[in-house]
Amino acid sequence: PEVVTKIAAGEVIERPASVVKELLENSIDAGATRIDIDLDAGGTELIRVVDDGCGIEPDDLALAFSQHATSKLETADDLFRIGTMGFRGEALASIAGVGQITLQSRTREAASGCEVKCDGGALSDPRPWNGSSGTRLEVRHLFYNVPVRKKFLKSVATELGHVCETVTRLSLAHPHLHITLRHNNRLVYDIPASAGLTDRIALFFTGEVRDALYEIDSGEGPMRLTGYIADPKCDRGNSKLQYLFVNGRWFRDRSVAHALQESFRGLLMSGRYAIGFLFLTIPPDKVDVNVHPTKSEVRFQENSLIYSLVRSTIKHRLLKENL
Ligand code: ADP
Ligand code: MG
Known part of the structure; x- marks a missing residue:
């Protein structure tokens, strides 16, 4: 990837939790009602986020990785009335600069979906994908190409803790979402959709x-x-x-x-x-x-x-x- 991408990524993507935050925000913007998160080794080996949101049209899949090609801003004015969590169109481009991504998606209307991989900034040709509607995004080997940043990562337990905190914050802000979090195939959180905030608070804080x-x-x-x-x-x-x-x-x-x-x-x-x-x-x-x-x-x-x-x-x- 270009130096520019790496520098920009340095600002947003500090650790696995930063990736999880950006992916969850995208799923929420896509109108997901259920989000499943899988991590291996605190997210350093694998981060997978699967949602049942609106999905991405095959023609737009590659575009999702290009900087500032967000679908969410119409004019510069929109910056001041942001109704979505994301709006800069930087997250996926940044993540693609520091990890190996597989993006699979299908819209509800489409008969079949599409897959692209992005490795070291190089985008694969789209391939058909037969998953259920929604989006499935995998990030492997975070910081494989940025050894200094990898060195700054803390223990698996600490990185997992940061992810848990990110999930907690987003769960509190969106009580209607059903969210699960698995770490090394072990269930860490199963947060059911709830009517209001108090159930969420009970779940996280007794x-x-x-x-x-x-x-x-x-x-x-x-x-x-x-x-x-x-x-x-x-x-x-x-x-x-x-x-x-x-x-x-x-x-x-x-x-x-x-x-x-x-x-x-x-x-x-x-x-x-x-x-x-x-x-x-x-x-x-x-x-x-x-x-x-x-x-x-x-x-x-x-x-x-x-x-x-x-x-x-x-x-x-x-x-x-x-x-
Ligand atoms: P932003 O969220 O600021 O628009 P991102 O880099 O996070 O930028 O995402 C780029 C684009 O990819 C989004 O604008 C959206 O169109 C698409 N996208 C990313 N993740 C999803 C998802 N889970 N479901 C549907 N579309 C998505
Ligand atoms: Mg986003």
Whole structure:
């Protein structure tokens, strides 16, 4: 692959979990209801994601690997009203620069599907493929051609842990999805489609957390906060159950995390963290998700407004419980 591809890939694809995140986002954008993930050796040997989404037309298969050839952006304006998880058209091109890919896909209408392989940036001719409708994407030997990056990978257990965290975040944001994760042919997660977030929370963080939850909702408005906080008596030691989402996308943000923690001031034992699953809905033109290639950091136009929305909504809710 070209140096350019490798450099771009370096920004997005750090480890197996980065690949899993991009593939899951593509499956979600394709309207999948079920996603099966298979890993070997923490994802370093094999990552396979199979979905039942809309599939890809044979003519578009090769296009999926070319940089910025996304099907999801019509004009530059669209960058500001992104309704899909992906929008840069970089992920598959980047992954293809650092791994060996087999992409198989069939649309629901088509009688048969199609397969292409991409190895070291070289694309094979498409071949017929007779699988069920949806998309099946395999990435083998991640970083086989980038030894320095391969050297920076941690143990199999650590890499698997990162993948689990990625799956957890996406599962919380999309409770209606059925997701399975297998590692070395052993089932790690079987997450059934559920009606709402609380079942998901119980699944990942025990029923004890679920039973301590208070629903929050700042009410209709241009900016809205919904989700759950847990009673401060629910003690998870010093683990940090703080999950933040904006417009359905997980993100990390010190300021919002601080607002959550501040609302619990005086209610927690020292060194403990507030538990919160916070979902912000913000007009797309007031939040920039294009700050960082992995889209895990965002920039808000009205930072202080968001800070006080989070703080006042949570404080109000705690007061209602006489806390
Ligand atoms: P982006 O998601 O930013 O558009 P990607 O590189 O992640 O770019 O994917 C490139 C294109 O390949 C997508 O725009 C989409 O058309 C197609 N594609 C990738 N994965 C899938 C999938 N699982 N189902 C359907 N189409 C897919
Ligand atoms: Mg994508």
